[in-house]
Amino acid sequence: MATAECQIAKSVAVHTLLELLQQRKTRRFGCGMELPGGPLRYRSTMPPIPLCHEEIHHLLYAGVGETGRHLADMQYARRPGREDGQGMAIMNFQGRTVASACAANTTKLFMTDDDGVYFAAGVTHPESGIPPELITLQQQRMEIPRRAPYMLSFNQWYTNRPGTLYVVPVTEVARVYLNLLLVLLSEEFGYFIVDTDNGNAGCGLDRFRQSRGGHLHDDPASNRVMTLRDLDAAISDTALQEQGLVCQNLFLMSQAIGLGGGIQSVGSGRHLLGLEPHIYSGLGFTFEASPIAGVRSNPVGLAGVWEGPCPPFSTSIEDAVLSLVESKFGIGGLYSDPANAPWKTAAGQAAPQIAPHEQRTIEAVIQFCNYVSRTYGRFPAHVDAFKTVIAFQAHHIDTGFYDKFYPNESVPQAHREHFTAWHQSHLEEHAGLSSMHEEVLS
Numbered sequence: 238m239a240t241a242e243c244q245i246a247k248s249v250a251v252h253t254l255l256e257l258l259q260q261r262k263t264r265r266f267g268c269g270m271e272l273p274g275g276p277l278r279y280r281s282t283m284p285p286i287p288l289c290h291e292e293i294h295h296l297l298y299a300g301v302g303e304t305g306r307h308l309a310d311m312q313y314a315r316r317p318g319r320e321d322g323q324g325m326a327i328m329n330f331q332g333r334t335v336a337s338a339c340a341a342n343t344t345k346l347f348m349t350d351d352d353g354v355y356f357a358a359g360v361t362h363p364e365s366g367i368p369p370e371l372i373t374l375q376q377q378r379m380e381i382p383r384r385a386p387y388m389l390s391f392n393q394w395y396t397n398r399p400g401t402l403y404v405v406p407v408t409e410v411a412r413v414y415l416n417l418l419l420v421l422l423s424e425e426f427g428y429f430i431v432d433t434d435n436g437n438a439g440c441g442l443d444r445f446r447q448s449r450g451g452h453l454h455d456d457p458a459s460n461r462v463m464t465l466r467d468l469d470a471a472i473s474d475t476a477l478q479e480q481g482l483v484c485q486n487l488f489l490m491s492q493a494i495g496l497g498g499g500i501q502s503v504g505s506g507r508h509l510l511g512l513e514p515h516i517y518s519g520l521g522f523t524f525e526a527s528p529i530a531g532v533r534s535n536p537v538g539l540a541g542v543w544e545g546p547c548p549p550f551s552t553s554i555e556d557a558v559l560s561l562v563e564s565k566f567g568i569g570g571l572y573s574d575p576a577n578a579p580w581k582t583a584a585g586q587a588a589p590q591i592a593p594h595e596q597r598t599i600e601a602v603i604q605f606c607n608y609v610s611r612t613y614g615r616f617p618a619h620v621d622a623f624k625t626v627i628a629f630q631a632h633h634i635d636t637g638f639y640d641k642f643y644p645n646e647s648v649p650q651a652h653r654e655h656f657t658a659w660h661q662s663h664l665e666e667h668a669g670l671s672s673m674h675e676e677v678l679s
Contacts, residue, residue, distance in 0.1 A: 266281070
């Protein structure tokens with residue numbers, strides 16, 4: 238394989254990232270924690286120490302920070318006989334610290350600490366002087382039952398303990414789903430969907446079949462016939478990948494700061510969203526019951542904070558489709574004013590208009606969504622409108638634990654120097670904590 242020659246000297250940024258990746262390890266044992274038994278039995282001599290505002294700001298920015306406009310460098314102009322268009326699948330031009338399918342940015346962060354439960358509505362650069370925009374949902378730590386299925390057994394001893402910051406990414410799958418339907422049911426893609434749970438019904442798309450003069454490829458030989466279940470799973474998987482990216486960014490930032498913690502499964506994500514508030518409140522999402530027997534309820538949004546495109550937050554799923562199209566091509570929409578585009582146009586040259594979604598594509602999407610809503614009493618049919626699968630915890634580590642059981646290199650210098658670098662004023666205000674810190678360093 239032919240490769241280009243590289244310069245030996247590498248930038249500081251490369252060395253820093255290599256170091257962060259090399260030292261990236263889950264460090265679960267934090268200040269104030271206890272492992273009650275087994276070969277790593279240990280009780281911390283340090284009190285729980287909450288994260289400061291600056292640490293939280295850095296973490297939130299790493300996860301969902303606003304970075305200005307992204308480049309949106311896509312193929313927008315359709316070319317006859319080719320399948321390389323659909324650039325207008327992009328849903329907004331706001332860039333963030335993580336990639337997002339269709340630039341939908343539909344993964345957002347919730348967090349809980351000793352003081353409350355919060356929704357991160359906006360996060361600018363830590364050096365901007367603007368604190369994160371946090372909406373308070375509860376003025377005390379969210380208590381997650383320490384038993385399955387709400388918290389998995391191997392996480393129970395250290396997860397969501399005093400002093401920790403527990404961060405929960407939640408993804409609005411339904412909105413990404415609607416947008417991708419406008420791509421998949423377009424003339425260019427032309428997928429046809431069948432419902433194998435309902436006698437191979439055409440999901441409301443029969444009049445759009447190619448065999449009936451339409452534009453959707455209903456011949457299985459075309460390899461463009463999908464089952465409804467496969468479509469649901471594929472779109473959900475696509476949307477949820479963003480949660481892994483968010484958590485990895487949180488992990489790298491915690492490593493750079495010198496904090497412990499790591500990524501973990503949330504156990505029952507539906508309960509964490511708020512499925513059974515009589516067991517625990519979770520994040521308080523509204524679960525809409527289906528009138529169809531045997532179909533489970535659907536988390537459709539958090540009233541007044543983050544409302545999805547499904548009833549009761551939308552009058553109908555058809556209105557949700559039309560609202561999405563309007564947000565892109567209507568008055569004041571993303572593509573309605575070429576000046577909104579992040580790229581520049583040569584002086585004196587008119588910016589090209591972006592072709593909107595075809596009318597028959599919009600009609601096909603509406604018919605499909607109406608079919609799903611009628612048949613299953615919810616949208617989407619087999620995956621939830623909002624979903625959470627993983628979380629990230631950050632906390633101050635007790636280096637005494639690692640020094641007792643592990644080689645010295647298991648605790649990087651950033652962690653050993655963390656309190657001095659980030660909490661000097663706090664140490665000076667609390668002489669007892671300062672003396673304990675000195676013992677840990679000695």
